[in-house]
Amino acid sequence: MSRAENALVRIETAEGKASVVRGDDIDTDRIIPARFMKAVTFDDMGRHAFEDARKAAKGKHPLDDERFSDAEILVVGRNFGCGSSREHAPQALMRFGFKAFIGGSFAEIFAGNCTSLGLPCVTLSVPDLAKLMDAVELDPSQTLHIDIRARTVTSRAGEMQAGIPDGVRYQLLEGSWNATRVLLEAGAAIEAKAASLPYMSPPA
């Protein structure tokens, strides 16, 4: 069951054990190779998350490491989710079991897709991220705590300041991350705006 189906869930925190996928510029083709997108639903995406990378790592990939088997937060590097706009990427990670991401930075479309699914993406400074990655790998049993309101990430490495854009933070806190309902509220103002644009109201 997708979280996106619960339209009014306020997300103030995310808590859980974490796993670390190191490396910058991890693209969405790597997260979900294109050949697995040949489907008309997202149902099957979870088991293909990072499939080629995991096969290439021959059991050594963090997603196959038993120490992190119940991780719900994924800690990643810079520019995570770059490339294709495929929502299949966050869908795959969500269905694999992740409910939040902590990273150096996120590609814009990936982050937007995560917001649409109610999956917070928060950023840390370079030194804090390095510290957190080390701490999680050293002690996978610890619980990480992301506080969206306070903009913090807390772990055994201490409390760290986390970045999240204001608009996204608001959407998560107010439960308006599933945008359809909010956008519908504009009602006839949508048609009025369209009518003001010559190309959207061509002469009869």
Next chain:
Amino acid sequence: MTDRPKSLFQKVWDAHSVCELASGQTQLLIGTHLIHEVTSPQAFAMLRELSLPVRFPARTFATVDHIIPTDDRSRPLADDLAEAMMSELEQNCREHDIQFFGPDSGAQGIVHVIGPELGLTQPGMTIACGDSHTSTHGAFGAIAFGIGTSQVRDLLATQCLAISPLQVRRIEVTGTLSPGVFAKDVILAIIRKLGVNGGVGFAYEYAGPVIDAMTVEERMTVCNMSIEGGARCGYVNPDEKTVEYLRGRRYTPDDADFPAKAARWLAIASDPDTVYDDVVQIDANAIEPSITWGIHPGHNIGVSEAIPTPNSVPDDERAGVEEALEYMDFVAGTSIAGTSIDVAFIGSCTNGRISDLREAAKIAQTGHVKAGVRALVVPGSAAVREQAEAEGLHEIFRSAGFEWREPGCSMCLAMNPDKLRGREVCASSSNRNFKGRQGSPSGRTLLMSPAMVAAAAIAGEVVDVRKIGGDILESS
């Protein structure tokens, strides 16, 4: 009182802003919604669950591009999964009264190729599509960007998106391009300079004498790869070339209204004294035919350069360079020229238009594809294919040993049967050299211009197109 000068981005944004949302984001009206078979079926399913209709079916346009075979397209498609996706799209379009440019329509093709050629893409529009290369449409002075499937649902239901405005970085390309250096090389040089995440939070406004001198199709190549530099949106201010490109197209007929439309289009360009959030200059004189050696588009060098060593890059890029060298199995410090290739792919939304095929054909007619190299030419659309055949380009390609295919995304992302096998190295005119991108989990991609791909196909290895096609290139 004089209005403060505005960028095109600001003008288009303001004209499409329905309201400011409580989140502080803009409720932005999207004028043109393009859909395809990969990222839309789940959105239609969500719409059905919500019992909502498509709000503006007449502003939604569909085609099939990612999964369609480029050889035998007879129905049902040989691949059951591909057939299911295609059928689902057809069904959704019928049910919601959406115009579908199917394989038999004569107008099918890669969504970012057919939008412009049908005149669906126009200056001053907002355009969105569940595809990151939607930035292509910015070449016309539209604000166009890729979205995910949940946003496709938002758009189908409301014709709007909840989105924060971007900053605008003006990228001025100065100087002139030498023969053999193409729009592809310009955008690769920009990404090399600004990085694959340098554009996050920005719309790129491409400008300067080199962009001004480009054809509209060349501008599409540049805007197309904005997302490879992290910018989800890139655009060029419309000018007379934009107007002439659009004159007489299906959705921009050369009728009594056309002059008024054209005047509106030209007026949407950024005002002369606009203050930008950032300005960057790129010297085109220094750009040579470029080529990727690694696993993202920022990993590119000029054809005369050597593959970088991990020690030659900043500390925070070293691990990425080491990973790329290992994956590619390339030796740092050696020349990229001379690298053997197994496959040559000419096509994609980056370089699958008629001008790309003309440039590649000029090189193709100088020789024959090297024995052992598989070479494919995949036109970006049915219209491109038809035009190329009218010009006899297909015969040039065929007699040079290239396969001449039906239009689609093909081996750019290999969701159809066109795939690399094993560790093959592909000289490709597409946009992404990510690990496994072209269908083999261990396949390797070298991005370059279509002319460079054709040259590599003939030589069987990476070569400087200026050495093969010197005279031809000079005369172009």
